[in-house]
Amino acid sequence: MSYAGYVTAAYAVFAAVLLWDFVAPRIRIAQVLRAVRLLARRQAARGDAPNELSR
Amino acid sequence: MSPLIRWFHQLGSPPYFDRFAARWAPWAYALGLATMAVGLYGALFSVPADYQQGDSFRILYIHVPSAWMSMAMFALMALYGAIALVWRIKLCEILAMACAPIGAAFTVITLATGSIWGKPMWGTWWDWDPRLTSQLVLLFLYFGVIGLYAAIEDRRAAARAASLLAIVGVVMLPIIRYSVVWWNSLHQGQTIRVFGESSMDASMIPPLLWMVVGTKLWAIGSLLARARADNLQREAGKDWVRQLAGVPR
Numbered sequence: 001m002s003y004a005g006y007v008t009a010a011y012a013v014f015a016a017v018l019l020w021d022f023v024a025p026r027i028r029i030a031q032v033l034r035a036v037r038l039l040a041r042r043q044a045a046r047g048d049a050p051n052e053l054s055r
Numbered sequence: 056m057s058p059l060i061r062w063f064h065q066l067g068s069p070p071y072f073d074r075f076a077a078r079w080a081p082w083a084y085a086l087g088l089a090t091m092a093v094g095l096y097g098a099l100f101s102v103p104a105d106y107q108q109g110d111s112f113r114i115l116y117i118h119v120p121s122a123w124m125s126m127a128m129f130a131l132m133a134l135y136g137a138i139a140l141v142w143r144i145k146l147c148e149i150l151a152m153a154c155a156p157i158g159a160a161f162t163v164i165t166l167a168t169g170s171i172w173g174k175p176m177w178g179t180w181w182d183w184d185p186r187l188t189s190q191l192v193l194l195f196l197y198f199g200v201i202g203l204y205a206a207i208e209d210r211r212a213a214a215r216a217a218s219l220l221a222i223v224g225v226v227m228l229p230i231i232r233y234s235v236v237w238w239n240s241l242h243q244g245q246t247i248r249v250f251g252e253s254s255m256d257a258s259m260i261p262p263l264l265w266m267v268v269g270t271k272l273w274a275i276g277s278l279l280a281r282a283r284a285d286n287l288q289r290e291a292g293k294d295w296v297r298q299l300a301g302v303p304r
Contacts, residue, residue: 001104001110002104002109002110002111003109003110003111003175004110006111006114006171006172006174006175007099007110007111007113007114009171010114010117010118010167010168010171010172011095011099011114011117013164013167013168013171014117014121014164014168017160017161017163017164017167018160018164018273020160021156021157021160021273021277022084022277022280024156024281025277025280025281025283025284026280028281028284028288029280029283029284029287032284032287032288032291032296033287033296033299033300033301034300035291036291036296036297036299036300036302037300037301037302039291040297040300040302
């Protein structure tokens with residue numbers, strides 16, 4: 001194949017950008033769901049802990 | 056009410072859209088990947104080398120569909136943005152903003168592959184040619200929309216401001232499209248026509264069509280996945296998201 005280096009580089013860029021495009025929303029969804037879980041855990045812990053004002 | 060209209064109204068509900076996107080995004084990705092695989096096989100192995108450009112012309116099969124997608128995503132973003140501005144539909148704001156990173160990704164591919172193709176054919180990685188420059192401006196517009204959306208804390212106000220920028224930016228699309236006609240350009244003129252005869256040999260067209268369809272299907276998958284992520288973030292405090300995250304009641 002002539003210009004094999006250029007063709008390979010171009011297809012590699014295409015694959016790399018599409019891979020990022022595939023992974024990025026998945027990471028964001030996982031982050032959002034993790035943040036929701038952490039917040040719920042924190043709220044639950046606060047609810048269980050003795051509250052000075054309620055005594 | 057007709058089932059189609061009912062479905063359209065249901066789609067505006069965040070939990071319903073989440074289920075819809077979670078169900079169909081993987082299918083769109085898979086179909087897009089399969090279609091592109093067929094196109095890439097044709098592009099790399101079955102189509103003969105160009106008599107002038109040799110095998111470097113095979114870059115066309117990723118460069119042209121990406122360029123078309125970069126413009127199509129901008130038009131779609133502006134359309135969703137206009138609907139969001141006029142009718143204040145939250146889902147359209149989300150979809151408009153989800154278009155931006157996808158369009159930016161395809162614009163990056165277009166510029167990078169064009170540059171890689173330009174080096175052996177033109178002898179340079181870059182030239183301030185009207186087509187290349189207008190495509191670069193499109194990338195900056197995408198960055199502007201993404202940046203504006205991220206900069207304003209109120210999600211709805213941010214989406215409206217960024218939608219306005221997207222609508223104004225649509226002016227770039229005919230400039231990109233006709234830049235090779237209006238100005239003397241290093242970039243080659245139009246060789247592929249959807250309607251009418253292309254100046255490319257007919258045997259070289261089928262892989263391009265596979266790639267065009269494949270990138271569109273991929274973009275649908277990506278749009279659903281990104282819109283789902285934004286939708287979840289906006290609705291993070293709601294019960295249905297807590298349930299989805301596995302938080303016990």
